[in-house]
Amino acid sequence: MGKRVGVEVSIAAAEAIGMADVDVVAAYPITPQTHIVEHLAEMVEKKELVAEYVPVESEHSAMSVACGSSAVGARTFTCTSSQGLALMNEIVFLAASLRLPIVMALANRSLSGPLSIWNDHSDVMSIRDCGCIQLFTETGQDVFDHMLYAFKVAENPKVSLPVIVNLDGFVLTHMIEPIEYWDKEMAKQFLPEFKPVNRLHPDKAITMGALGMPNVFTEAKKAQDQALVDSKSIIIETWKEMGDLTGRYYHPVEHYKTENAETLFLTMGSFGGIASLAVDQLREKGEKVGLLKLRLWRPFPLEELEEAVGDAKQIIVIDRAVSFGGTGGPVASEIRSALYHKEKTPVITNFVCGLAGRDVTQDNFAEMYEISKKRINDSVKQSEYVFYGVRE
Amino acid sequence: MTEMIKDPGWKDLEVGFTISQSGSARQYRTGDWRSLRPIVEKSKCIKCGICYIFCPDMSIVKTEDGYFEADLYYCKGCGICAFECFTGCIAMVTEEE
Numbered sequence: 001m002g003k004r005v006g007v008e009v010s011i012a013a014a015e016a017i018g019m020a021d022v023d024v025v026a027a028y029p030i031t032p033q034t035h036i037v038e039h040l041a042e043m044v045e046k047k048e049l050v051a052e053y054v055p056v057e058s059e060h061s062a063m064s065v066a067c068g069s070s071a072v073g074a075r076t077f078t079c080t081s082s083q084g085l086a087l088m089n090e091i092v093f094l095a096a097s098l099r100l101p102i103v104m105a106l107a108n109r110s111l112s113g114p115l116s117i118w119n120d121h122s123d124v125m126s127i128r129d130c131g132c133i134q135l136f137t138e139t140g141q142d143v144f145d146h147m148l149y150a151f152k153v154a155e156n157p158k159v160s161l162p163v164i165v166n167l168d169g170f171v172l173t174h175m176i177e178p179i180e181y182w183d184k185e186m187a188k189q190f191l192p193e194f195k196p197v198n199r200l201h202p203d204k205a206i207t208m209g210a211l212g213m214p215n216v217f218t219e220a221k222k223a224q225d226q227a228l229v230d231s232k233s234i235i236i237e238t239w240k241e242m243g244d245l246t247g248r249y250y251h252p253v254e255h256y257k258t259e260n261a262e263t264l265f266l267t268m269g270s271f272g273g274i275a276s277l278a279v280d281q282l283r284e285k286g287e288k289v290g291l292l293k294l295r296l297w298r299p300f301p302l303e304e305l306e307e308a309v310g311d312a313k314q315i316i317v318i319d320r321a322v323s324f325g326g327t328g329g330p331v332a333s334e335i336r337s338a339l340y341h342k343e344k345t346p347v348i349t350n351f352v353c354g355l356a357g358r359d360v361t362q363d364n365f366a367e368m369y370e371i372s373k374k375r376i377n378d379s380v381k382q383s384e385y386v387f388y389g390v391r392e
Numbered sequence: 393m394t395e396m397i398k399d400p401g402w403k404d405l406e407v408g409f410t411i412s413q414s415g416s417a418r419q420y421r422t423g424d425w426r427s428l429r430p431i432v433e434k435s436k437c438i439k440c441g442i443c444y445i446f447c448p449d450m451s452i453v454k455t456e457d458g459y460f461e462a463d464l465y466y467c468k469g470c471g472i473c474a475f476e477c478f479t480g481c482i483a484m485v486t487e488e489e
Contacts, residue, residue: 099408198410205414219402220409
């Protein structure tokens with residue numbers, strides 16, 4: 001095992017990408033970018049990393065370059081955030097449909113407007129249905145581990161799909177955290193050479209991105225969907241393999257003090273930490289509260305969620321994005337739909353909060369718990385969602 | 393070249409809808425799109441081949457006697473050949489005629 005160092009999470013992420021020995025990094029190096037690509041550019045410039053760094057003119061081009069380089073068999077990384085992801089949107093869908101194992105670090109920040117650079121999940125929710133594997137990280141260590149992990153899963157020939165690693169903007173990207181580095185041998189052992197399933201090469205001509213007529217488009221989409229659904233077993237298997245190597249085991253749905261819990265908070269990303277403190281606080285008062293942290297967003301871990309929810313009576317779902325005029329935040333809608341068939345469905349209380357970097361404290365979580373308890377007693381309509389902490 | 397499966401099932405498709413058989417576009421009958429057909433008035437044709445050069449779909453073929461004509465399996469009837477022709481020997485007529 002490597003050394004444990006205090007380091008900014010973005011820098012550590014870049015160094016993990018360097019350890020993965022990427023061949024091509026394509027990124028637009030201006031706002032809303034993070035130090036991840038800045039540091040990778042430095043590493044390439046100093047020849048610490050032998051890779052092609054392509055400083056493109058827009059995010060749309062960043063993903064286009066990534067598709068091209070992945071298609072010829074180069075291990076490819078890109079990184080973006082908020083508006084950048086919005087601009088890249090079109091090509092993200094293509095990368096998934098072409099089954100190109102690109103890894104993207106997505107520093108989650110809000111989509112404008114109002115103009116904002118701060119952290120929430122509105123960017124990733126805009127590409128929910130892009131077909132990439134999407135997972136969330138809670139700490140700097142998670143981020144470091146998942147940079148290497150993402151390539152391992154993406155490049156598994158049974159998967160061959162892009163992987164998006166979400167990390168909360170500022171809260172993770174700009175934070176200095178203690179992170180245990182892998183040593184190079186470990187990374188090399190974990191992550192074998194990239195052997196693409198399909199490759200553009202003059203020795204054997206193939207067509208990628210062909211026209212799909214109405215008679216075959218549905219079949220193409222079914223095949224793509226099945227690939228994403230089937231990737232779940234490899235995702236879980238690879239977490240196990242990484243756990244055996246590092247001692248840190250990750251799961252699609254992670255639990256915190258869920259034993260005999262009647263109420264469960266459900267969070268994604270860095271909110272897991274503060275929510276667990278709130279659970280401690282409420283447990284001390286004798287409340288039967290626990291926490292579920294949804295790490296895997298796509299493919300959605302249906303069975304794991306159902307098992308984790310167990311007999312809980314209420315789930316407080318925290319959404320960090322708005323689905324304007326919808327049936328709840330994107331996460332709550334999904335959770336409700338996932339549990340609808342259960343005989344005894346838990347009450348879902350949905351709070352939209354933490355938008356554009358607004359702090360949600362331990363006490364705020366405790367207050368949400370109190371509001372939820374009251375809402376159950378008042379039998380409020382389930383489809384209502386609450387903008388927590390909004391001023392009148 | 394082997395024929396591709398006409399209506400494949402989803403399991404028949406290659407990963408990422410890749411087509412590993414090259415030149416498969418030849419099997420696609422773009423002539424179906426056509427509403428106008430190029431008709432060559434041979435007496436005016438000077439066999440210069442400008443139609444052959446400009447055809448965006450390479451649907452113009454040279455015949456044994458040195459004239460040029462459209463391969464109607466692929467010709468979409470765009471009319472570029474008629475537009476470019478120096479002598480005006482190509483007329484675009486509607487398919488119904």
